[in-house]
Amino acid sequence: MLVLTRRVDESIMIGDDIRVTVVAVKGDHVRIGVEAPKRVTIHRLEVYEEIKRANLEAATGAPALTDLDQLATLLPARPKREPASDS
Amino acid sequence: MDNQEHVTQTTYQSDDAAQGSGVRVLSERLGVVYADEGDLVEMSTPIPGFPASLRYCLIPTDEAGGSPFLWLQSMDEPSLAFIAVAPFEFFPEYDIELPRPDQEELDIQSVEDVLVLTLVTIPPGKPEDVTANLVAPVVVNTRTRRGRQVILYDSGYTTRHYLLPHEEDVAAQPSADAEHDTGECPPAGDT
Numbered sequence: 001m002l003v004l005t006r007r008v009d010e011s012i013m014i015g016d017d018i019r020v021t022v023v024a025v026k027g028d029h030v031r032i033g034v035e036a037p038k039r040v041t042i043h044r045l046e047v048y049e050e051i052k053r054a055n056l057e058a059a060t061g062a063p064a065l066t067d068l069d070q071l072a073t074l075l076p077a078r079p080k081r082e083p084a085s086d087s
Numbered sequence: 088m089d090n091q092e093h094v095t096q097t098t099y100q101s102d103d104a105a106q107g108s109g110v111r112v113l114s115e116r117l118g119v120v121y122a123d124e125g126d127l128v129e130m131s132t133p134i135p136g137f138p139a140s141l142r143y144c145l146i147p148t149d150e151a152g153g154s155p156f157l158w159l160q161s162m163d164e165p166s167l168a169f170i171a172v173a174p175f176e177f178f179p180e181y182d183i184e185l186p187r188p189d190q191e192e193l194d195i196q197s198v199e200d201v202l203v204l205t206l207v208t209i210p211p212g213k214p215e216d217v218t219a220n221l222v223a224p225v226v227v228n229t230r231t232r233r234g235r236q237v238i239l240y241d242s243g244y245t246t247r248h249y250l251l252p253h254e255e256d257v258a259a260q261p262s263a264d265a266e267h268d269t270g271e272c273p274p275a276g277d278t
Contacts, residue, residue, distance in 0.1 A: 038188045038189075038191050038192035039131055039132065039192055040132075041132050041235075043238060047238060047240070048135060048238075050246060051135045051136075051220075051222075051223045051236070051238060051246065052135040052136040053136075053246075054206075054208070054220050054223070054246035054247070055134055055135055055136040055137065055169075055206065055220075055223075055236075056136045057208050058169050058170070058206045058207065058208040058220065059136075059137070059167060059168070059169055064211065065116075067209055067211065067212065067214045068148050068154070068156065068170075068209070068214070070214045071154070071156070071209060071214035071215075071217060072148075072149060072153055072154040072156075074214065074215055074251060075154065075155070
């Protein structure tokens with residue numbers, strides 16, 4: 001990990017289009033501003049880790065087709081449609 | 088807006104009946120599936136935990152429409168598939184405010200463009216305990232066919248809401264961290 005020391009209002013450039021700025025320091029809290037293109041997601045680590053954990057559980061636990069069939073029987077009845085035909 | 092309308096157009100054919108129309112999708116679970124262009128989704132950023140996949144295809148789990156659940160099948164990794172469902176059927180009051188950066192990144196210009204899906208976890212052998220990740224829906228712009236898993240800070244939702252009636256609304260965390268890890272996402276506001 002690259003560790004830099006910055007004062008309030010000082011910044012760090014990551015790549016060409018991500019800028020991290022120390023906005024304020026109060027006690028043991030640091031307010032950090034991040035400017036980045038919209039395609040770059042920015043999340044607090046623990047949030048990101050929880051989403052990732054949930055996704056991994058959802059994918060690796062991907063169900064047997066029998067579980068899916070059984071789940072369908074537990075749902076409120078739905079009208080069945082004819083499979084769509086190519087027009 | 089009926090989310091299901093967007094995904095019931097899929098022509099789901101075995102390889103024997105291949106017509107040459109549609110897009111060929113290889114799924115480890117489903118074999119070869121032919122889908123319409125309108126069922127493809129390209130993620131603007133990978134789903135967290137799965138950096139190798141950007142292209143996905145939505146495939147109904149029941150071609151006859153008897154189930155609201157869809158496969159979100161990776162087209163980049165045949166072994167990767169999620170189960171997704173439009174959440175409003177199970178959570179009629181599910182209320183989401185799409186963060187502005189995600190709105191802009193997905194170029195959402197109208198609410199008609201938006202398809203919201205939630206990824207579900209079905210515990211093996213216990214389908215009645217299926218849970219939905221309401222705090223991080225997959226949002227798709229149906230006009231551009233681009234999507235992203237969006238994180239809803241401050242929404243109060245978690246990653247583990249039961250779809251079917253249970254005593255609790257939210258399932259406990261599966262790991263040993265259960266005592267201090269509720270699965271909730273910390274609020275975005277600073278103190």
